[in-house]
Amino acid sequence: MAGKKQIESAVSAQDPLKQKGLSVTDSRRKILQLFMQQKGALSHGDIEKKAGATFDRVTIYRTLQTFLDKGIIHAIPSANNAILYALCHEQCGPDHHDHQHIHFICSRCKHTFCLDHSVTPDLHLPKGYQAQDIDVLVKGVCKRCNTTSK
Amino acid sequence: MAGKKQIESAVSAQDPLKQKGLSVTDSRRKILQLFMQQKGALSHGDIEKKAGATFDRVTIYRTLQTFLDKGIIHAIPSANNAILYALCHEQCGPDHHDHQHIHFICSRCKHTFCLDHSVTPDLHLPKGYQAQDIDVLVKGVCKRCNTTSK
DNA sequence: GTAACTGCAAAATATTTGCATCCTT
DNA sequence: AAGGATGCAAATATTTTGCAGTTAC
Numbered sequence: 001m002a003g004k005k006q007i008e009s010a011v012s013a014q015d016p017l018k019q020k021g022l023s024v025t026d027s028r029r030k031i032l033q034l035f036m037q038q039k040g041a042l043s044h045g046d047i048e049k050k051a052g053a054t055f056d057r058v059t060i061y062r063t064l065q066t067f068l069d070k071g072i073i074h075a076i077p078s079a080n081n082a083i084l085y086a087l088c089h090e091q092c093g094p095d096h097h098d099h100q101h102i103h104f105i106c107s108r109c110k111h112t113f114c115l116d117h118s119v120t121p122d123l124h125l126p127k128g129y130q131a132q133d134i135d136v137l138v139k140g141v142c143k144r145c146n147t148t149s150k
Numbered sequence: 151m152a153g154k155k156q157i158e159s160a161v162s163a164q165d166p167l168k169q170k171g172l173s174v175t176d177s178r179r180k181i182l183q184l185f186m187q188q189k190g191a192l193s194h195g196d197i198e199k200k201a202g203a204t205f206d207r208v209t210i211y212r213t214l215q216t217f218l219d220k221g222i223i224h225a226i227p228s229a230n231n232a233i234l235y236a237l238c239h240e241q242c243g244p245d246h247h248d249h250q251h252i253h254f255i256c257s258r259c260k261h262t263f264c265l266d267h268s269v270t271p272d273l274h275l276p277k278g279y280q281a282q283d284i285d286v287l288v289k290g291v292c293k294r295c296n297t298t299s300k
Numbered sequence: 301g302t303a304a305c306t307g308c309a310a311a312a313t314a315t316t317t318g319c320a321t322c323c324t325t
Numbered sequence: 326a327a328g329g330a331t332g333c334a335a336a337t338a339t340t341t342t343g344c345a346g347t348t349a350c
Contacts, residue, residue, distance in 0.1 A: 173350075
């Protein structure tokens with residue numbers, strides 16, 4: 001058991017799946033990869049498109065749910081029907097999500113980004129209200145769309 | 151018919167429907183009333199429950215869409231499938247939505263409130279990003295749940 | 301009277317569940 | 326070998342669309 005453990009830990013650094021005690025399967029690896037490449041948020045539909053017919057629609061549902069449960073990804077609120085998902089950071093666990101970053105939705109290219117370096121507002125809630133978790137959604141024009149031609 | 155007209159115009163002051171040039175119908179009046187009573191956000195499903203079998207599910211879809219278009223209500227982002235809607239304020243128009251308030255989701259009673267008196271953050275976006283619209287979602291415990299027994 | 305709104309039916313989408321099979325550990 | 330994950334089929338749920346009848350103005 002000792003030697004095996006060493007190998008696992010060598011791989012696990014790059015593999016959130018093992019860290020969270022999940023079996024490493026093609027679909028999970030692939031979907032995870034999509035998130036890492038994209039460096040932005042994806043909807044179920046996005047994944048389906050990008051993954052092509054690689055695997056079943058149901059598998060995507062289940063995989064996303066599993067990732068959510070394990071704290072590998074988080075859901076980003078949106079006002080249109082499509083729920084978006086993006087990778088969590090290390091400090092997130094199954095129960096504890098700590099996202100002090102801002103979700104930025106570009107109104108031009110429609111991409112959603114997580115901006116980590118932004119500061120969270122200081123809120124002035126009315127008396128009696130107790131904040132536990134804050135999510136900031138900003139709509140606007142992203143860096144790329146801003147610099148490329150209008 | 152003359153007497154009827156007088157009654158109608160007396161009502162219109164409090165009636166956003168006429169202000170926006172919409173026909174005043176039972177369903178619209180009823181749904182508007184639900185929002186005003188509730189003083190909180192409602193999902194399509196909430197309305198369906200509260201309205202009972204008063205009118206068709208399709209009418210609710212269409213009414214909500216119409217209200218959105220006219221700027222009578224606004225959609226509140228959420229991370230679960232249910233989209234919420236709440237009344238807009240006077241300064242909102244069809245194109246221009248100005249919601250500098252905070253959307254507060256109570257994790258205990260599951261209600262969503264619009265807190266108007268809260269201040270909007272100063273954001274520090276990375277260079278190149280241009281903000282147009284900001285929405286702040288706060289999860290926590292609302293006033294009522296905080297004061298009533300634990 | 302006319303344009304707009306509603307209800308009903310049905311189509312199109314989206315999501316969930318059960319079960320047999322296959323894969324990871 | 327055993328437990329978990331996937332694929333397929335099918336059951337549900339949600340949202341959209343078309344059209345005929347009704348209502349507001």
